[in-house]
Amino acid sequence: MSFPSLDDIETPAALVDEERLERNLAKASAYMREHGLRWRPHTKTHKVPELAARQLQAGAVGVTVATPREAEVMGAVADDVLLAYSPVGASKLARLMALPRRVRLSVALDSREVLAGLAEAARGVGRTVGVLVELDLGMRRVGVQTPEEAVALAREASGEEGLEYQGVMFYPGHLRMSLAEQGPALAEVSRRLGTFLDALGAVGLKPGIVSGGSTPTLWRSHEVVGMNEVRPGIAPFFDRASAWMGACGWEEVAYSVLATVVSTAVPGQAVIDAGSKALAKEELPVEGYGALLDRPEVVVRTISEEHGVLDLSRTAWRPRVGERVRVVPNHVCVSVNLQSELWAVRGGQVVKRWDVTGRGRGPV
């Protein structure tokens, strides 16, 4: 199979540096082994079954998914799938129940309504679905608020035919400070988690799985007392936010969007053919929507749908129309979601094409 060269490939195009990807997988895997953590990577970041398969080969115990489509796509390569989002509605439940029988499905939930719907769907097809009670440990998005609510939901899950109570889950998405500054926040997460674990343990509902984690907090996961599973999504690729938070070095970033300079008419800037429909428009506390992989001092200052404006004020580099650059977006997950395919690059050559088959919402 032949692939376009980096000079010929039509831009914008999403590139993955395969050597960096491999190093990132090996590093995550080693960290998990060292700390005795179960690694259940979130596949919403890459949405590519081949990449999930690599994570499983590297030691992941299963995968995390966000949507029924991701469950379908990843279910082809994984036997253990956690849907970390409450499925509501007949269509979503039917698709989940139609997953191959070899797939152990578990679901995170925070309400009796979702639990009841899931139990009914599971009984309807004669499946048993694992349940993780979702806890709010400070993010204030989803999750039960008190140990009493967690106990009530865990008890209900334990007693429902079609369901199997497996433990608890949380997402510390409110921890966006740099790695070096996370200590107090992680201690507070541990403290809050402890109140839930104590209450559940006291009534004989000690969780087998205590699932948490994110890429920003990944390398300090072992400090969260009681957590035994983590679900980082971004870690195979990383992005500008990860580097900014110190979860990776710039030289570890494996994902970038290849773009072409299409205008230099306005002084002090160059305009590329990658905008919010290729990079996504997500803010960081620092300026810009992305930065050049090879010139991180050059940021994408403003962004519109098909245009990104490179700020040239901190560089002597003056690109010509037609020149190509690689942009690291602020948030890789939403950039991948804008791509039909990812191109694996090794030694400056495109060596593989991965279709982003987990993208979209319809059945596979």
Place this chain on the structure above:
Amino acid sequence: MSFPSLDDIETPAALVDEERLERNLAKASAYMREHGLRWRPHTKTHKVPELAARQLQAGAVGVTVATPREAEVMGAVADDVLLAYSPVGASKLARLMALPRRVRLSVALDSREVLAGLAEAARGVGRTVGVLVELDLGMRRVGVQTPEEAVALAREASGEEGLEYQGVMFYPGHLRMSLAEQGPALAEVSRRLGTFLDALGAVGLKPGIVSGGSTPTLWRSHEVVGMNEVRPGIAPFFDRASAWMGACGWEEVAYSVLATVVSTAVPGQAVIDAGSKALAKEELPVEGYGALLDRPEVVVRTISEEHGVLDLSRTAWRPRVGERVRVVPNHVCVSVNLQSELWAVRGGQVVKRWDVTGRGRGPV
């Protein structure tokens, strides 16, 4: 053909109120006729050829597109296609040159590099491509800066075999104030435009087409002296930004994303299954990433990939898990770009499915 009901359709799902769409098309068409303006709607908003066909039936002179794929898709229904973005690179040029011969293609550009590449490609296949010289009238994204540069580029376009100089183009994307406050800014656009038109006229390069416009400034287009064509994109659908700027009333908004409440665990809010992968995360000077169509006082306060958090502080309404809502996103173009299909709704019933075939970058 039967379609899912609004109660059964899997969420998130993009809905278009077909009666509002029709009223919006009729209103735009009437405005153009009244003011003698050529209407060349930007199809990047909807990316649906059937909707472009309706715009043409309603009196549009042709369509505007952003990408080679949109040109391919829209070229099936339109005989006159303006690519309002400089095409750079062999692949893009080859795809444009392969458009059906009946399609009159024109391209906006602001550099000799793009002009030379386009001319060579056109000559290579024996086509003639129209050229609009792009002017920067204050947005500072793309476009030549001075009348002298415009004259030089127009002259070059006039003399190149394969190209036909047709006029000038600009985009007043820096005008984001409310409709009522646009007067001075539009006068300044007119003044700057006048300097370009005077210089071009003085050397016998008076533009036939003077193309501008946007949805925020749509209804005051006739105040821009010398402009004879407008390219609104958002106007068939509108969105929260349009309503906020006064380009439409809330009751004219035709696009929304149907979503389901999946969690009410955190007090004071409800969480829906539509996040940045369905609504897109775009800021406005007012709070939130969207608002409920039927309860505009309820805004999507925060957004993550698959979750939107509804702020219930300004309503007595307390939704249950499973309840469905329609969300008007801040910016419709980037929300449509996240959909595989749009569902036309009439009288509470889904009556059509439009595939968003202009989405993505590969050839059709």
